[in-house]
Amino acid sequence: MIWQLDLAILTLVVITGIGAIMVKDLLGAAILFGAYSFMMCLLWSIMGAVDVSFTEASVGAGVSAVFFVAAVFRTTRRTKD
Amino acid sequence: MKIIGLFIVILTGALLVYATVDFPPWGDPASPASTHLSPHYIEKSMEETSVPNIVTAVLADYRGFDTMFETAVIFAAGVACFFILRALRREGPEQRLYRHTLTDMTIRIKDASKISADLDEFERIDTLWTPRDLIVTTVCRLLIPFIQLFALYVIAHGHHSPGGGFQGGVILGASFILLAISHDLRTTLKRMREKMNGLLCATGVFIYAGTGALCLLFGFNFLDYSALASILHVDPVTARSHGILIVEIGVGIAVMATMIWIYNNLASSGKYDEGL
Numbered sequence: 001m002i003w004q005l006d007l008a009i010l011t012l013v014v015i016t017g018i019g020a021i022m023v024k025d026l027l028g029a030a031i032l033f034g035a036y037s038f039m040m041c042l043l044w045s046i047m048g049a050v051d052v053s054f055t056e057a058s059v060g061a062g063v064s065a066v067f068f069v070a071a072v073f074r075t076t077r078r079t080k081d
Numbered sequence: 082m083k084i085i086g087l088f089i090v091i092l093t094g095a096l097l098v099y100a101t102v103d104f105p106p107w108g109d110p111a112s113p114a115s116t117h118l119s120p121h122y123i124e125k126s127m128e129e130t131s132v133p134n135i136v137t138a139v140l141a142d143y144r145g146f147d148t149m150f151e152t153a154v155i156f157a158a159g160v161a162c163f164f165i166l167r168a169l170r171r172e173g174p175e176q177r178l179y180r181h182t183l184t185d186m187t188i189r190i191k192d193a194s195k196i197s198a199d200l201d202e203f204e205r206i207d208t209l210w211t212p213r214d215l216i217v218t219t220v221c222r223l224l225i226p227f228i229q230l231f232a233l234y235v236i237a238h239g240h241h242s243p244g245g246g247f248q249g250g251v252i253l254g255a256s257f258i259l260l261a262i263s264h265d266l267r268t269t270l271k272r273m274r275e276k277m278n279g280l281l282c283a284t285g286v287f288i289y290a291g292t293g294a295l296c297l298l299f300g301f302n303f304l305d306y307s308a309l310a311s312i313l314h315v316d317p318v319t320a321r322s323h324g325i326l327i328v329e330i331g332v333g334i335a336v337m338a339t340m341i342w343i344y345n346n347l348a349s350s351g352k353y354d355e356g357l
Contacts, residue, residue, distance in 0.1 A: 001107070047107070048108075050243040051134075051136040051137075051140075051243045051244070051245070051248075053243075054243045054244060054248045055247055055248055055251075058248050058251040058252055058255070059247075059248075059251050062251065062252075062255055063251055063254065063255055063258070063340055063344075066255070066258055066262070066344065067343060067344065067347055069357070070344060070347040070348040070356075070357050071347055073209075073348065073357050074347065074348070074350045
């Protein structure tokens with residue numbers, strides 16, 4: 001585990017996590033959530049949990065981002081609050 | 082109200098950060114989690130199940146009951162999406178767009194129920210999602226077989242490398258979703274019909290639970306795959322390895338079908354007509 005890399009990815013996790021809930025554009029929030037998942041996937045693989053990382057990459061960053069985009073496509077792109 | 086919410090969130094976060102101080106250090110062999118059961122898995126999983134990937138052995142064999150209900154949860158998610166979103170009744174006249182394949186001209190029909198002539202030269206296009214790029218469709222069509230092959234590899238090779246039923250199933254489902262995104266929803270529905278989809282979803286869970294029940298029939302515990310030794314004509318240790326593979330295939334089928342099912346319902350808002 002390289003601590004510089006760890007710190008950089010952890011910072012990005014926090015930034016994308018806060019960004020995903022602050023952004024008004026829901027499509028942007030979906031993409032930020034995908035980025036967050038991908039950063040978590042990198043973190044898992046740094047910690048040696050390759051199976052978890054694989055699941056996170058395929059489910060979190062892949063399919064659930066597509067589900068969010070599909071849901072945004074069928075509803076609205078702006079949040080009310 | 083917002084300020085109270087923010088205050089609670091910050092307080093909970095601070096407490097959680099404070100709690101991490103008591104955690105054992107990363108990868109500590111003396112931590113409680115790695116002193117009781119983990120040594121058994123690490124030392125014995127190879128000779129008990131002949132599976133080199135310990136994670137797979139724990140997930141599908143030692144903790145098989147847990148994974149069975151995980152699959153059931155995914156099945157339930159698919160069924161819930163179906164019951165919430167699926168619109169079985171069609172209301173009012175709907176408009177449709179058709180493109181003449183030879184001249185690229187687009188026509189709009191206001192009431193779809195009035196179409197009587199055969200529209201061989203016309204190709205139906207979505208009213209909401211019209212752009213269609215030749216490069217994107219061609220690249221996706223070429224890529225999808227390789228994605229599916231990789232997904233099957235991930236399922237079948239879960240014994241030796243990271244992967245298994247869940248990941249492979251998700252990738253297999255994602256390949257169908259990619260087809261729906263790059264072409265349109267009807268192209269996917271032609272290849273994977275709704276009935277087939279629901280049936281596969283249930284079949285996956287049935288394969289998993291059925292394997293467990295088969296072990297019961299032979300007088301062993303539920304999901305104790307060494308019972309399968311007499312059917313598969315191998316020794317009990319290899320039978321456990323094969324049992325894991327059977328179960329992983331079940332998980333893969335269930336997860337794949339559920340992913341496509343959820344996507345179809347979400348993207349077409351339950352109408353199965355036009356989608357992203």
